Amino acid sequence: xxNNTNGFSTDIRxxxxxxxxxNRFKYLGAIxxxxxxxxxxxxxxxxxxxxxxxxxxxxxxxxxxxxxxxxLMRSLVMSIFLYACESWTLTADTERRIQAMEMRCLxxxxxxxxxxxxxxxxx
Numbered sequence: 001x002x003n004n005t006n007g008f009s010t011d012i013r014x015x016x017x018x019x020x021x022x023n024r025f026k027y028l029g030a031i032x033x034x035x036x037x038x039x040x041x042x043x044x045x046x047x048x049x050x051x052x053x054x055x056x057x058x059x060x061x062x063x064x065x066x067x068x069x070x071x072l073m074r075s076l077v078m079s080i081f082l083y084a085c086e087s088w089t090l091t092a093d094t095e096r097r098i099q100a101m102e103m104r105c106l107x108x109x110x111x112x113x114x115x116x117x118x119x120x121x122x123x
Contacts, residue, residue, distance in 0.1 A: 030084040037088040045101050048081035052108055059108055069109050
């Protein structure tokens with residue numbers, strides 16, 4: 001990453017050693033990158049999808065109430081996904097990906113597969 005606004009980097013030294021200039025790094029679990037928030041959002045989607053898959057037995061259990069499943073989704077999956085989202089810079093593409101992730105979670109929660117497609121014309 002450059003350390004000034006015009007794109008030129010300046011040598012920064014700490015204890016006499018020159019610090020490396022990098023394109024991306026991880027700070028407190030969040031990815032800071034030159035290309036903006038997209039790498040962070042994609043990483044969060046992957047982590048939340050993994051958490052969603054690990055809870056498959058809960059989503060498929062018919063003895064657990066839907067309200068309980070929604071609370072579990074919000075606390076166990078969405079908290080992973082939305083960590084540090086305050087600093088995200090959104091584009092149309094990243095907003096679409098966020099909405100797709102939310103829809104994927106809801107479909108999994110309700111047991112609706114992609115094969116259960118109903119178009120708006122059929123309703």
